[in-house]
Amino acid sequence: MSTDASYPYSLEIKPCEKPEGHFTWVIRERGKLLQRSDKPHASEALARRRGEAEIERLLGPGIGGR
Known part of the structure; x- marks a missing residue:
């Protein structure tokens, strides 16, 4: 997730x-x-x-559409 909407956060998915x-x-x-x-x-x-849901929570209600 490397969009400007999630700045300053980035998401990495890693295999276990x-x-x-x-x-x-x-x-x-x-x-x-x-x-x-x-x-x-x-x-x-x-x-x-x-992970994306957690970023939306971190961004707050104004950005995540809540």
């Missing part, structure tokens, strides 16, 4: 070593680690959705 086939997300603020998922997600798409 254990359990194999699962994914986690990492949120960075201006390149520095801010937050990461506390559990593995069953698919890359699910990890991305959860």
